[in-house]
Amino acid sequence: MASPPLAPPPDFVGEFRTDLPARALYSEGAGALRIVPAAVALPRSRDDIVALVRHAAAEGLTLVPRAGGTGMPGHNVGPGIVVDLRALDRPSRVALAGTANIGAAVTCGVVNTVAGHFGMRFAPDPSSAAYCTIGGMVNTNAAGTRSLRCGSVRRWVRGVELVTADGEVGWLPRAEARRANRFPTPAERRQLSERLGAEERVAALHPRLGAARDEIAARFPATSKNSSGYALDAYLASGDILDLVIGSEGTLGIVTRAELQLERVPGAVGTLVVALTDLEAIAPAVEVLRSFDPTAIELLDRTFLEFAGPAVAPLPLDGVRTLLLVDVEGPDAERVAYTLAQADTASRRFASATRVGLDPGERAVLWRIRHAASTALAALPDARRSLQIIEDGCVPVAALGRYVAGIAAAAAEVAIPVVMFGHAGDGHLHVNALVDTGLPDLEVRLKRLFDDVSRLVMDLGGTPSGEHGDGHLRTPLLARLYGPVVTGLFAAVKHAFDPGGMFNPGVIVPDARVEMRLKVGSGAPEIPAEVAAALRARERGARWDLPPLNLLDEPT
8 A cells, every 4th residue: 555645744845746747847956866856845935945845854754955957866856855045035235344154955056246346255156156055065065166266155155054963953063163253143143052963963073083183184085175975074174063964965964054265356367278289288377377376277188179169269279189278367457467478478388379368358368168068958859968077076186187088988899979177176076978868778778887987086086076075976975985984984973963874875975775876877767758859858957046846837
């Protein structure tokens, strides 16, 4: 006999859906996986979230926090109740002192629009800034093109409001923010727990974490960015429980607010394009360019250049293997022009050609190829799909040329074309696999590609995730990356925050209750045809601004 459909707690005010079309609309995010949930909840307030958490704990249910849906590795899908946080009524406030108190459902783009009125910005710059939410960025320790200078989200977060598995709500601040909080304290904080049960349990775990300090230091990748696993290294360095929550992908609780540090918008920006004909020149060219303190060094591989098309290229592409796009920011145009001229001269010993853009129009011409591939990827026919299977590896910069060559070789072995681009200054590469969905052995080929490239990134001293997190896709890699001692500590951290395994099971800490499936191929879970068409239309149009429940109202 079939189980009765799930019901919301009696004091839940938001929308709660168990019908198949609604559940199927939340079966996919931006990545390659599809998992149909048991229900969908759209809380309107923090009280709704607390009610959901307490109800789930009492009934033995699981919750999958979800924001904009732009995450790639599958932390935004799962078999339990998907909790869509976009309906939260959580206002935002920006202080002239340079901080912002932001509701988790607010997008990065909105934060920058508001902050821009005061000549400030939130420094991390993800390509999905128009759609990705602050809560999602905190949960993945997101980054973006400016990460070379600005780093990841972690260094810009002063505190978060967290709903825990105990149904408690607390504020987890930086130690220095606790001592000197320049931001007016919201009235809501008077309702928060002074000390969370999860904090007490982490404090009890601290001696075990401290005793493993050497093992943690030895096993964590020596890369400029890392969003794999819980940030035990950052926690031991800071002593702030906040560092365990940042990058935890919704597995330790639900983030409902964040306090952010802002920075002043620079006075001027300029761009340098460097064309390289030899992959071995990538690492030395990047090292030279890094000496000029650029904000960004982006890499466009030959696969990307061919896909985007030579018509939008800023330089002739004959013989070019890689383009580097370099941004320099400064207090004024004269300083930026001087720095770019020096960088241009220094890079010419590696380059077949270079080009500088100083005004906004010139810079737009140089950068347009970076954005042109999105249009081409969106126009792929239904039988061809762009899948993010090996999309977030980060290696030491010295190994970047070998990493690019290794990915190309692995893709050729399984006859799956790929498009490669990324953040060269960080040794961080994104890869889109362009698959024929009709291949009878598609899953076998993709698994081999995933295994081979994952082995390559770790052999090079890298991490499988530089900025997008593990999700269901990369969680199985953590045992090899970190070893049994560190992954045992991951499980202990998870248990300290979430003893019942309620939040996002199967992410970071493996869980046998979750079955990971691709959204394409013969093994994809079935969903209604009209839902599949709506999800595909969203993918083509990058319509991540639309709430999933509205997708069936849009023309496909």
